[in-house]
Amino acid sequence: MNNSENILEIILKEEQSITDKQKKILIAAIDAFSEKGYAATSTSEIAKMAGVAEGTIFRHYKTKKDLLLTLLSPLLSTLIAPRVIKDFDKVLNVSHHNFEDFLRAIVKNRMEFLQKNNTLFKILIQEIPFHDDLRETFKNQIAVKIFGRFQEIMESYKEKGEIISIPSSSSVRLTVTSIFGYFIARHILLPDIKWDDEEEIERTIQFILYGLKPRE
Amino acid sequence: MNNSENILEIILKEEQSITDKQKKILIAAIDAFSEKGYAATSTSEIAKMAGVAEGTIFRHYKTKKDLLLTLLSPLLSTLIAPRVIKDFDKVLNVSHHNFEDFLRAIVKNRMEFLQKNNTLFKILIQEIPFHDDLRETFKNQIAVKIFGRFQEIMESYKEKGEIISIPSSSSVRLTVTSIFGYFIARHILLPDIKWDDEEEIERTIQFILYGLKPRE
Amino acid sequence: MNNSENILEIILKEEQSITDKQKKILIAAIDAFSEKGYAATSTSEIAKMAGVAEGTIFRHYKTKKDLLLTLLSPLLSTLIAPRVIKDFDKVLNVSHHNFEDFLRAIVKNRMEFLQKNNTLFKILIQEIPFHDDLRETFKNQIAVKIFGRFQEIMESYKEKGEIISIPSSSSVRLTVTSIFGYFIARHILLPDIKWDDEEEIERTIQFILYGLKPRE
Amino acid sequence: MNNSENILEIILKEEQSITDKQKKILIAAIDAFSEKGYAATSTSEIAKMAGVAEGTIFRHYKTKKDLLLTLLSPLLSTLIAPRVIKDFDKVLNVSHHNFEDFLRAIVKNRMEFLQKNNTLFKILIQEIPFHDDLRETFKNQIAVKIFGRFQEIMESYKEKGEIISIPSSSSVRLTVTSIFGYFIARHILLPDIKWDDEEEIERTIQFILYGLKPRE
DNA sequence: CATGAATGAGTATTCATTCAT
DNA sequence: CATGAATGAATACTCATTCAT
Numbered sequence: 001m002n003n004s005e006n007i008l009e010i011i012l013k014e015e016q017s018i019t020d021k022q023k024k025i026l027i028a029a030i031d032a033f034s035e036k037g038y039a040a041t042s043t044s045e046i047a048k049m050a051g052v053a054e055g056t057i058f059r060h061y062k063t064k065k066d067l068l069l070t071l072l073s074p075l076l077s078t079l080i081a082p083r084v085i086k087d088f089d090k091v092l093n094v095s096h097h098n099f100e101d102f103l104r105a106i107v108k109n110r111m112e113f114l115q116k117n118n119t120l121f122k123i124l125i126q127e128i129p130f131h132d133d134l135r136e137t138f139k140n141q142i143a144v145k146i147f148g149r150f151q152e153i154m155e156s157y158k159e160k161g162e163i164i165s166i167p168s169s170s171s172v173r174l175t176v177t178s179i180f181g182y183f184i185a186r187h188i189l190l191p192d193i194k195w196d197d198e199e200e201i202e203r204t205i206q207f208i209l210y211g212l213k214p215r216e
Numbered sequence: 217m218n219n220s221e222n223i224l225e226i227i228l229k230e231e232q233s234i235t236d237k238q239k240k241i242l243i244a245a246i247d248a249f250s251e252k253g254y255a256a257t258s259t260s261e262i263a264k265m266a267g268v269a270e271g272t273i274f275r276h277y278k279t280k281k282d283l284l285l286t287l288l289s290p291l292l293s294t295l296i297a298p299r300v301i302k303d304f305d306k307v308l309n310v311s312h313h314n315f316e317d318f319l320r321a322i323v324k325n326r327m328e329f330l331q332k333n334n335t336l337f338k339i340l341i342q343e344i345p346f347h348d349d350l351r352e353t354f355k356n357q358i359a360v361k362i363f364g365r366f367q368e369i370m371e372s373y374k375e376k377g378e379i380i381s382i383p384s385s386s387s388v389r390l391t392v393t394s395i396f397g398y399f400i401a402r403h404i405l406l407p408d409i410k411w412d413d414e415e416e417i418e419r420t421i422q423f424i425l426y427g428l429k430p431r432e
Numbered sequence: 433m434n435n436s437e438n439i440l441e442i443i444l445k446e447e448q449s450i451t452d453k454q455k456k457i458l459i460a461a462i463d464a465f466s467e468k469g470y471a472a473t474s475t476s477e478i479a480k481m482a483g484v485a486e487g488t489i490f491r492h493y494k495t496k497k498d499l500l501l502t503l504l505s506p507l508l509s510t511l512i513a514p515r516v517i518k519d520f521d522k523v524l525n526v527s528h529h530n531f532e533d534f535l536r537a538i539v540k541n542r543m544e545f546l547q548k549n550n551t552l553f554k555i556l557i558q559e560i561p562f563h564d565d566l567r568e569t570f571k572n573q574i575a576v577k578i579f580g581r582f583q584e585i586m587e588s589y590k591e592k593g594e595i596i597s598i599p600s601s602s603s604v605r606l607t608v609t610s611i612f613g614y615f616i617a618r619h620i621l622l623p624d625i626k627w628d629d630e631e632e633i634e635r636t637i638q639f640i641l642y643g644l645k646p647r648e
Numbered sequence: 649m650n651n652s653e654n655i656l657e658i659i660l661k662e663e664q665s666i667t668d669k670q671k672k673i674l675i676a677a678i679d680a681f682s683e684k685g686y687a688a689t690s691t692s693e694i695a696k697m698a699g700v701a702e703g704t705i706f707r708h709y710k711t712k713k714d715l716l717l718t719l720l721s722p723l724l725s726t727l728i729a730p731r732v733i734k735d736f737d738k739v740l741n742v743s744h745h746n747f748e749d750f751l752r753a754i755v756k757n758r759m760e761f762l763q764k765n766n767t768l769f770k771i772l773i774q775e776i777p778f779h780d781d782l783r784e785t786f787k788n789q790i791a792v793k794i795f796g797r798f799q800e801i802m803e804s805y806k807e808k809g810e811i812i813s814i815p816s817s818s819s820v821r822l823t824v825t826s827i828f829g830y831f832i833a834r835h836i837l838l839p840d841i842k843w844d845d846e847e848e849i850e851r852t853i854q855f856i857l858y859g860l861k862p863r864e
Numbered sequence: 865c866a867t868g869a870a871t872g873a874g875t876a877t878t879c880a881t882t883c884a885t
Numbered sequence: 886c887a888t889g890a891a892t893g894a895a896t897a898c899t900c901a902t903t904c905a906t
Contacts, residue, residue, distance in 0.1 A: 019869070037346045039255035043897060053871045058898060060869090126345050129338070129404050130253045139406060166419055173416075174394065174423045177401060181393030184400075188345050190355060200389075203382055207390045210380075211427030237887075259880060269888045274881060451890070469778045471687035475876060485892045490877060492890090558777050561770070561836050562685045571838060596858075598851055605848075606855045609829030610822065616832070617825060620777050622787060632821075635814055639822045643859030669866075691901060701867045706902060708865095 006116045007074045022060050024050040029067055034122045038068055039130065068127065072134070075120045080141045099162040100209055102153070107179060107205055114183050115197075122187055147172055163212040175208050222332045223290045238276050240266040245283055250338045254284050255346070284343065288350070291336045296357040315378040316425055318369070323395060323421055330399050331413075338403055363388055379428045391424050438548045439506045454492050456482040461499055466554045470500055471562065500559065504566070507552045512573045531594040532641055534585070539611060539637055546615050547629075554619055579604055595644040607640050654764045655722045670708050672698040677715055682770045686716055687778070716775065720782070723768045728789040747810040748857055750801070755827060755853055762831050763845075770835055795820055811860040823856050 008030065012023050028050035032041040043064055047054040061067040114121055128134050147169075154168035163171060182204055186195055224246065228239050244266035248257040259280050263270045277283040330337055344350050363385075370384035379387060398420055402411055440462065444455050460482035464473040475496055479486040493499040546553055560566050579601075586600035595603060614636055618627050656678065660671050676698035680689040691712050695702045709715040762769055776782050795817075802816035811819060830852055834843055 021870075037253070037255055039253055040346060042895075044895080054897090055872070055899075056870055059871095062898095064897065122345070126342075129342050130256060135405075139408075143406070170416065170419050173398075173401065174420065177394060177397030178390065181397040182389075185389060185393060189351070190359065193355075200386065203386050204390065207427040209427075210429060210431070211423040211425075213426060215426070235886075258878075260878080270880090271882080271889065272887055275886070275888095278881095280880065453891075469685070469687055471685055472778060474874075476874080486876090487878080487893070488891055491892095494877095496876065554777070558774075561774050562688060567837075571840075575838065602848060602851045605830075605833060606826065606852065609833060610825060613825030613829040614821075617821060621783070622791070625787070632818060635818045636822065639859040642861060642863070643855040643857075645858060647858070667865075690899075692899080702901090703868060703903080704866055707867095710902095712901065 007078055008117070008120065011074055019060075021050070021052045021056055025052060025057055025060065025067075026071060029071060030119055030123065033068065033071070034119045034126070038064075038123075038127050068123075068131075069133075072120065072124055072127075075117060075124060076137060076141065080145050099157045099212075102157070103175070103205060103208060107201065107208075110179060111183075111201055114179075118183075118187050121183070125184065125188065147176075150176075161214060164214050171212055174211065178204055178208050178211075223294055223336065224333070227290055235276075237266070237268045237272055241268060241273055241276065241283075242287060245287060246335055246339065249284065249287070250335045250342070254280075254339075254343050259283075284339075284347075285349075288336065288340055288343075291333060291340060292353060292357065296361050315373045315428075318373070319391070319421060319424060323417065323424075326395060327399075327417060330395075334399075334403050337399070341400065341404065363392075366392075377430060380430050387428055390427065394420055394424050394427075439510055439552065440549070443506055451492075453482070453484045453488055457484060457489055457492065457499070458503060461503060462551055462555065465500065465503070466551045466558070470496075470555075470559050500555075500563075501565075504552065504556055504559075507549060507556060508569060508573065512577050531589045531644075534589070535607070535637060535640060539633065539640075542611060543615075543633060546611075550615075550619050553615070557616065557620065579608075582608075593646060596646050603644055606643065610636055610640050610643075655726055655768065656765070659722055667708075669698070669700045669704055673700060673705055673708065673715075674719060677719060678767055678771065681716065681719070682767045682774070686712075686771075686775050691715075716771075716779075717781075720768065720772055720775075723765060723772060724785060724789065728793050747805045747860075750805070751823070751853060751856060755849065755856075758827060759831075759849055762827075766831075766835050769831070773832065773836065795824075798824075809862060812862050819860055822859065826852055826856050826859075 008026070012018070012026070025046065028046045029041075032046055032049060043057055044054050046067075047057055050057075057067065061070055124134070124138075128138060150172045151168040154163065154171050157163045158165055158168060158171075182200060186197075186200075224242070228234070228242070241262065244262045245257075248262055248265060259273055260270050262283075263273055266273075273283065277286055340350070340354075344354055366388045367384040370379065370387050373379045374381055374384060374387075398416060402413075402416075440458070444450070444458070457478065460478045461473075464478055464481060475489055476486050478499075479489055482489075489499065493502055556566070556570075560570055582604045583600040586595065586603050589595045590597055590600060590603075614632060618629075618632075656674070660666070660674070673694065676694045677689075680694055680697060691705055692702055694715075695705055698705075705715065709718055772782070772786075776786060798820045799816040802811065802819050805811045806813055806816060806819075830848060834845075834848075
């Protein structure tokens with residue numbers, strides 16, 4: 001599945017309209033932004049890291065902000081791509097008769113995607129609080145499209161009686177929060193301690209599963 | 217309970233060693249940092265907002281970073297204060313015979329605290345990724361002390377068979393993640409949409425409760 | 433008469449709200465702008481010439497453009513000051529019974545003013561083509577107020593039959609052009625060749641006088 | 649008469665050694681220089697306006713300054729061309745028995761030339777204060793050659809008693825200043841107000857004529 | 865001939881910080 | 886205690902120019 005790939009690598013390899021220096025700039029910028037944050041990273045720093053002249057950055061990206069957005073846009077558009085939405089459907093219709101299978105498929109799928117693009121995600125999450133446009137995109141695109149489809153699916157499981165009968169907006173939030181919560185703890189808050197990813201993910205799945213199980 | 221109060225207000229009111237200008241500086245800095253982030257906020261901006269001269273800031277706080285740390289320190293020290301630790305014990309020993317009561321007490325207590333100090337928390341969470349010292353403090357103090365005590369308590373409930381038998385580090389993470397996950401979604405990612413706090417909190421409690429319930 | 437003074441000197445001496453460094457900046461800027469032009473002068477250059485740090489310039493003048501406007505504004509406001517307008521009247525009413533006396537008085541008076549402030553004038557004239565706001569000010573303030581009053585006076589001499597009967601807008605233009613033409617040739621186009629100011633001015637007066645004399 | 653033509657058009661049309669792109673560059677540069685001034689115009693701007701790549705400009709003109717000089721050179725060389733000097737003679741010898749005829753011919757001729765090339769003239773006049781080489785060329789070529797011949801002619805009219813007996817350097821200056829003064833007011837200082845060119849020119853001629861008439 | 869990526873010095877402006885008043 | 890003038894390094898960005906394609 002393509003969306004399980006590292007987005008950046010795909011772009012760097014497949015996009016041939018991109019020059020060598022441009023690639024170096026992107027890599028350096030991702031590195032710097034994820035570690036020190038957008039605002040605390042200077043363009044001269046990025047240039048030095050990328051081994052290019054400072055002017056070269058601005059030949060390709062009109063402004064520093066433009067560089068950030070260019071960086072994040074493949075992630076954002078991947079997230080809202082129809083393909084991704086279809087994944088949900090495929091996951092749902094084709095093979096997953098019950099909520100557990102669906103959850104497992106979705107967590108595995110999303111978690112892999114998160115992990116493979118964790119640096120870009122880190123930047124996105126870290127910068128969202130400071131950029132209105134980013135937050136707006138996030139809210140209007142991601143939240144509406146992904147969460148919307150997610151909610152429909154939840155609704156159907158609720159009707160089938162496979163999960164508890166609460167508004168699906170809440171059940172989606174609790175599910176997503178648990179997954180993202182793990183990601184944030186893992187990669188942002190406590191990136192330096194050791195994590196047994198497999199175990200933790202299994203426990204997170206179980207946690208969500210039982211947390212949303214219909215009460216007898 | 218004092219830790220359910222707005223920390224900043226307490227300091228501004230009770231601390232008499234603090235001058236009027238100093239208070240204005242703190243308020244302005246909190247405002248600016250929480251909205252634009254530490255790195256993107258200039259000291260001259262803070263000075264203007266606070267209605268003081270630029271130099272005045274540096275009379276009280278050696279550096280801009282010092283101002284940030286001063287700002288966060290009451291929050292940090294409240295979090296790791298022995299009093300808070302004792303709260304856990306009190307919650308545990310005195311009255312809460314079972315896990316549900318404990319969880320309810322702790323969630324109510326912590327959530328109130330989060331909400332009352334949401335601006336300071338927002339700053340803390342936003343800045344943690346960018347400041348090693350902050351993250352170190354967080355890891356060594358908060359994680360070790362709070363989570364440590366939390367884990368002990370979880371352990372005891374596990375022994376009593378009230379919750380599922382997984383490493384308490386995981387059960388604590390899942391619990392905390394659900395609570396913080398709500399806070400982050402609520403105040404940082406999607407601060408502009410309407411939230412029914414009471415309902416969502418109740419659902420979150422139920423979610424944790426069932427998610428950690430021993431499997432039959 | 434105050435308007436026969438060097439405007440800059442007056443400001444540098446009398447204005448006490450101006451710091452020492454600020455004076456140096458103004459002097460350096462005038463020097464640089466008049467010689468190389470506004471656009472070709474860098475703020476770092478001005479700073480170096482003034483012996484101040486570059487930042488100091490921007491503490492006092494928000495932008496480079498602001499520095500230019502601040503520089504020119506005393507000249508501009510002197511030109512449109514009611515006092516200057518009154519000068520015309522005084523020149524006219526009190527003592528000058530005929531056009532020749534009036535012209536002599538006005539040329540002497542204006543030419544002295546031009547010469548004493550020739551550097552500032554040079555800047556104004558050189559920059560007018562490139563700055564819409566400056567040109568607007570010039571048109572709306574100088575042209576309307578000064579030329580307006582000038583025209584009225586011309587009109588009265590025309591009625592008395594002392595000058596030729598053409599629209600006073602034209603006679604004013606021809607007069608002013610001859611005076612300014614001399615100034616521009618003298619200070620801007622050919623500043624390096626020797627000029628016998630007194631003689632040339634006398635010839636210019638005669639030229640205007642006879643050029644506007646009623647035809648028999 | 650060829651010198652009454654638009655110099656630029658002639659070059660663009662007749663010069664076949666000039667490429668299409670080069671023409672576009674020249675047109676764009678004239679446009680930009682005349683409006684914003686040489687120093688405030690960037691080569692990339694010119695390239696964009698001309699619809700060519702940045703490098704293309706430098707293929708044809710070694711430096712930006714070179715572009716300016718190339719632009720002005722046809723104007724400058726036209727002004728000092730032997731042909732122009734001969735015009736004076738023709739004007740003088742062949743047909744003009746008296747000063748008035750001569751003045752009329754010369755003003756008409758020169759004014760037409762000024763008007764037809766007003767953009768290039770605008771650039772020349774605007775840039776002269778900032779470029780020593782331009783000023784030097786102007787002084788050595790224009791002033792010496794044109795003014796020199798002009799003075800000789802003036803001298804002859806003076807001897808014939810047709811004009812006042814002042815140094816012809818002064819009479820030339822007064823004449824030229826009146827003509828250029830009109831041009832500058834018309835095209836540089838107040839380009840936006842309406843002008844009745846024919847009337848103003850006639851008045852200017854009359855003004856010069858009577859201004860230089862021998863005093864009885 | 866023409867391109868446009870690349871450069872590095874330079875641009876106006878802002879920064880956190882100092883210090884004399 | 887508070888000010889705000891002063892600083893010089895740093896900032897994002899632009900410049901004229903070069904050169905491989």
